[in-house]
Amino acid sequence: MSLKGKFARLLGGMLLKTARVASVEAVGRGFQRLLLHGDVPTPRAGTKVQLLLPSDEMRTYSPIAAPDGITLLGYKHAGGPGARWMCEVKAGDNVRFAGPQRSLELPAGPxxxxxxxxxxxxxxxxxxxxxxxxxxxxxxxxxxxxxxxxxxxxxxxxxxxxxxxxxxxxxxxxxxxxxxxxxxxxxxxxxxxxxxxxxxxxxxxxxxxxxxxxxxxxxxxxx
Missing domain, CATH: 3.40.50 (Rossmann fold)
Incomplete structure (x- = not known):
């Protein structure tokens, strides 16, 4: 449990958005792909979302724009709370998060x-x-x-x-x-x-x- 996560949970109503996990898909043995629906602004490439996990840890993911929400892709073998959550999350679960926020900004082009x-x-x-x-x-x-x-x-x-x-x-x-x-x-x-x-x-x-x-x-x- 992190101090950042505790703070986010205490002020969650003001700081955090809520989305629903619409689908969970294993991508091979190593990755998990989630589709989130709900209060999810369309993200630009290179932005980040910070998820408040059930353990009150905050973990950062790179959102991928999808026609009806956002996609998250997590590596299941990274270790730690984020990887454990990726392995346990189910369709229908609610997710609280901050963002999208700027992270890796690159000019237009290749x-x-x-x-x-x-x-x-x-x-x-x-x-x-x-x-x-x-x-x-x-x-x-x-x-x-x-x-x-x-x-x-x-x-x-x-x-x-x-x-x-x-x-x-x-x-x-x-x-x-x-x-x-x-x-x-x-x-x-x-x-x-x-x-x-x-x-x-x-x-x-x-x-x-x-x-x-x-x-x-x-x-x-x-x-």
Whole structure:
């Protein structure tokens, strides 16, 4: 139970919106996709919603615009209250949340987005808003799970590489940038990936980089 969550629950009537979970769908073994109906403004790509969980913890998700609400995609094996809630939530449950709020802002046009399992949702949000203009590069442990999610979420161009050094990430980014020289470049996901990839890309003379770390090892999350 977090102080932020306690505060949000105490002032929930003034701060929080309410939505209903219309559907819950397993996306392969690793991800869960929720459709929310109700008091849900249409989100822009790169925004965030902060959910108040039944445990009074606050967790942040990247909303994806849907014709009749918003979609949330959660990684079930991330650990912690958010992953547990994703595994337990059912259609018909009510969800209280704040947002959408600004988080990762990128100019109009093509996007190269680097991240990990926690970044599939934000890449999907940009793909929904800018069809065919997103190239995602995911460095992950759960390669098969992410491939399934990429297909289910309609990501047309995605490179999935095993977690480790930055060589494969840098090569994928350079190839994507050669194909789309004007593309915005964003690094997301775990802080270790963001820091290492930024240093490696700067060493290859790429400096126009937006960073948005989502989590730090041993921490509850940054955003």
């Amino acid at each position: 996007v190269i987005l680097v991240g990990d399992e926690t970044s599939v949702a934000v890449a999907s949000a940009f793909e929904a808003e800018r069809p065919g203009e997103v190239h995602a590069v995911f460095q992950v442990d759960a390669i098969e799970d992410v491939h399934v999610a990429v297909g289910a979420m309609g990501l047309r161009r995605a490179t999935v590489v095993p977690r480790g050094g930055t060589y494969d990430v840098v090569e994928a980014v350079l190839a994507a940038r050669a194909a789309a020289p004007s593309a915005s470049l964003a690094l997301t996901g775990g802080s270790e990936l963001v820091v290492a990839a930024r240093a490696a890309l700067r060493a290859r003379s790429l400096h126009d980089i937006k960073t948005k770390p989502y989590w730090v090892p041993g921490s509850a999350g940054l955003d």
